[in-house]
Amino acid sequence: MKAPRLTDTTLRDGSHPMRHQFTREQVASIVQALDRAGVPVIEVSHGDGLAGSSLQYGFSHTSEFDLIETARSHAERAKIAALMLPGIGTRQELKEAVARGIQVVRIATQCTEADVSEQHFGLAKELGLETVGFLMMAHIRPPEVLAEQAKLMESYGADCVYIVDSAGAMLPADAAARVRALKEALSVQVGFHAHNNLGLGIGNTLAALEAGADQIDGCLRGLGAGAGNAATELLAAVLDRLGLNPGLDVFGLMDAAEYIVAPIMPFQPFPDRDAITIGYAGVYSTFLLHAKRAGAQYGVDPREILVELGRRQAVAGQEDWIIDVALDLSRRHAASARKETSV
Amino acid sequence: MQADKVKVAILGSGNIGADLMYKLLRQPGPMELALVAGIDPASEGLARARQLGIATSANGIEAILADPEIRIVFDATSAKAHVRHAKLLRESGRIAIDLTPAARGPYVVPPVNLGEHLRAANVNLITCGGQATIPLVYAVSRVTPVRYAEMVSTVASRSAGPGTRQNIDEFTFTTARGLEAIGGAREAKAIIILNPAHPPILMRNTIYVMPEGDFDEVAVQDSVAQMVADVQHYVPGYRLKNLPVVERRATPWGERPVIIMLLEVEGAGDFLPPYAGNLDIMTAAARRVGELFAAYLLKTLEVTA
Numbered sequence: 001m002k003a004p005r006l007t008d009t010t011l012r013d014g015s016h017p018m019r020h021q022f023t024r025e026q027v028a029s030i031v032q033a034l035d036r037a038g039v040p041v042i043e044v045s046h047g048d049g050l051a052g053s054s055l056q057y058g059f060s061h062t063s064e065f066d067l068i069e070t071a072r073s074h075a076e077r078a079k080i081a082a083l084m085l086p087g088i089g090t091r092q093e094l095k096e097a098v099a100r101g102i103q104v105v106r107i108a109t110q111c112t113e114a115d116v117s118e119q120h121f122g123l124a125k126e127l128g129l130e131t132v133g134f135l136m137m138a139h140i141r142p143p144e145v146l147a148e149q150a151k152l153m154e155s156y157g158a159d160c161v162y163i164v165d166s167a168g169a170m171l172p173a174d175a176a177a178r179v180r181a182l183k184e185a186l187s188v189q190v191g192f193h194a195h196n197n198l199g200l201g202i203g204n205t206l207a208a209l210e211a212g213a214d215q216i217d218g219c220l221r222g223l224g225a226g227a228g229n230a231a232t233e234l235l236a237a238v239l240d241r242l243g244l245n246p247g248l249d250v251f252g253l254m255d256a257a258e259y260i261v262a263p264i265m266p267f268q269p270f271p272d273r274d275a276i277t278i279g280y281a282g283v284y285s286t287f288l289l290h291a292k293r294a295g296a297q298y299g300v301d302p303r304e305i306l307v308e309l310g311r312r313q314a315v316a317g318q319e320d321w322i323i324d325v326a327l328d329l330s331r332r333h334a335a336s337a338r339k340e341t342s343v
Numbered sequence: 344m345q346a347d348k349v350k351v352a353i354l355g356s357g358n359i360g361a362d363l364m365y366k367l368l369r370q371p372g373p374m375e376l377a378l379v380a381g382i383d384p385a386s387e388g389l390a391r392a393r394q395l396g397i398a399t400s401a402n403g404i405e406a407i408l409a410d411p412e413i414r415i416v417f418d419a420t421s422a423k424a425h426v427r428h429a430k431l432l433r434e435s436g437r438i439a440i441d442l443t444p445a446a447r448g449p450y451v452v453p454p455v456n457l458g459e460h461l462r463a464a465n466v467n468l469i470t471c472g473g474q475a476t477i478p479l480v481y482a483v484s485r486v487t488p489v490r491y492a493e494m495v496s497t498v499a500s501r502s503a504g505p506g507t508r509q510n511i512d513e514f515t516f517t518t519a520r521g522l523e524a525i526g527g528a529r530e531a532k533a534i535i536i537l538n539p540a541h542p543p544i545l546m547r548n549t550i551y552v553m554p555e556g557d558f559d560e561v562a563v564q565d566s567v568a569q570m571v572a573d574v575q576h577y578v579p580g581y582r583l584k585n586l587p588v589v590e591r592r593a594t595p596w597g598e599r600p601v602i603i604m605l606l607e608v609e610g611a612g613d614f615l616p617p618y619a620g621n622l623d624i625m626t627a628a629a630r631r632v633g634e635l636f637a638a639y640l641l642k643t644l645e646v647t648a
């Protein structure tokens with residue numbers, strides 16, 4: 001094993017539990033702390049990537065371009081990255097993000113749909129960006145299919161392709177097999193992005209490293225969608241114990257988590273019953289808060305909604321199906337209640 | 344030529360052209376399908392047309408230009424090819440119904456604004472998502488002013504061809520502009536998601552509409568129900584999964600009521616599979632536009648200003 005490159009995505013994946021309400025002041029203090037602690041890449045954007053601000057996903061409090069600009073001006077060493085999902089964000093927002101200071105773009109597609117990203121990788125390379133491909137919901141397809149899709153991204157110009165466990169549904173062997181398949185198929189780097197829904201955020205990241213992953217992701221205090229991600233400060237401590245610390249200040253990151261991020265968090269992401277259900281049912285981690293809200297509005301257990309979404313094979317970004325499922329379930333319950341009372 | 348029919352041709356013998364051919368044969372209205380033209384002599388679309396006894400050509404637009412009786416041409420090729428076709432068709436006095444994203448002529452959605460463009464030489468059908476969702480945004484905006492509208496279209500991976508995949512940004516721009524220009528929203532956003540589920544999912548659209556101010560919910564429900572019936576007239580598989588629901592949402596304009604409509608589009612299965620409602624609604628809209636143009640040419644339609 002070798003020391004991996006760490007990308008901190010508190011200011012992107014953490015946007016979900018923050019309900020996209022990050023302010024310039026919060027971004028400035030988090031970026032400063034990460035930069036001082038030696039984190040080489042910091043991702044900043046709406047949780048659903050550039051242009052994610054919407055009724056579907058939640059509107060941003062502050063424009064992500066303003067947040068990117070703030071991040072850039074407070075980072076001395078770290079590169080600033082943004083996420084984009086073709087179908088939501090377009091090349092227009094990518095150009096604007098570059099103008100405001102990003103040096104890395106992470107381009108995410110469903111793990112079967114890499115060919116929607118060709119235009120975006122092309123523009124990113126033209127603009128001189130470092131590029132990362134994100135194969136989302138990677139638990140739904142076997143390693144060989146993912147390797148084919150990753151090769152497409154490599155051919156479009158990806159400098160690294162990530163296996164993204166968007167649902168936090170993988171077990172360590174699943175993560176390792178997928179990373180290994182990409183390592184064998186690609187000549188560029190391979191990364192792994194974990195969610196902690198089954199309590200395996202750190203465990204799966206370690207399995208990915210053992211399988212050869214070059215890049216990994218973390219969030220301070222695990223602040224991310226669902227039960228959160230692998231905690232950055234925890235990864236730093238674990239990597240240090242393994243003798244693989246890539247230059248991270250372990251205590252500095254612990255302090256950032258404790259004194260800067262924890263006080264602003266609306267709640268601590270944790271594998272509670274709804275978050276465990278996300279991993280168990282294999283659905284997108286960001287469905288958590290939307291399912292809780294729809295469950296309360298339509299009188300349905302959020303877990304029932306999540307399991308039904310898994311059965312319908314919902315993929316990343318399909319928050320609108322939550323309302324549909326909640327309405328169907330509430331109607332079904334009403335019908336069975338009527339049947340019982342009429343007997 | 345029969346006196347009560349207008350001769351039409353399909354340009355492009357791929358999946359869309361073939362599906363449109365079956366629709367025109369099943370429901371010709373005042374049209375007579377005179378020719379299917381492609382560029383690949385071995386294409387399945389041309390083979391099927393020949394089997395059905397329709398004249399074909401593998402010479403692209405040339406055969407169409409050579410037949411002066413053809414008055415209406417459905418272009419189901421590509422945006423790039425249509426730019427060239429649009430000029431040639433205009434010069435030779437044919438009406439072009441454009442199913443590509445080229446947008447050389449005004450956007451049309453049959454039950455919303457086609458009446459305004461019956462004298463146009465070229466009309467564009469926007470996107471599949473636009474054909475599905477613009478009618479419902481318009482159904483709200485004709486009752487109460489709309490500050491913001493958003494649509495999310497989810498289509499089966501297998502129904503998204505290389506054209507959609509390589510032009511996914513154009514889908515979002517064009518659909519959003521259509522929601523504004525024709526749907527009547529002051530501002531709009533479009534999102535598209537490809538879903539790889541097995542078996543493939545039906546085309547699904549979620550439409551969020553935020554009115555400017557207070558609105559009459561019953562009037563909105565009635566207007567939406569009327570519009571769904573109008574679209575079902577030419578897309579039988581077009582249906583709302585529920586009555587529109589109203590939720591209060593946090594928005595940049597404060598906490599506001601948002602009308603949410605969940606739409607499903609099942610294809611007629613003429614040539615393409617029923618799950619590909621996104622393709623069906625394009626060919627069904629094209630046939631409907633052709634029908635109205637043909638009727639107008641035959642002076643059988645009263646045009647109100």
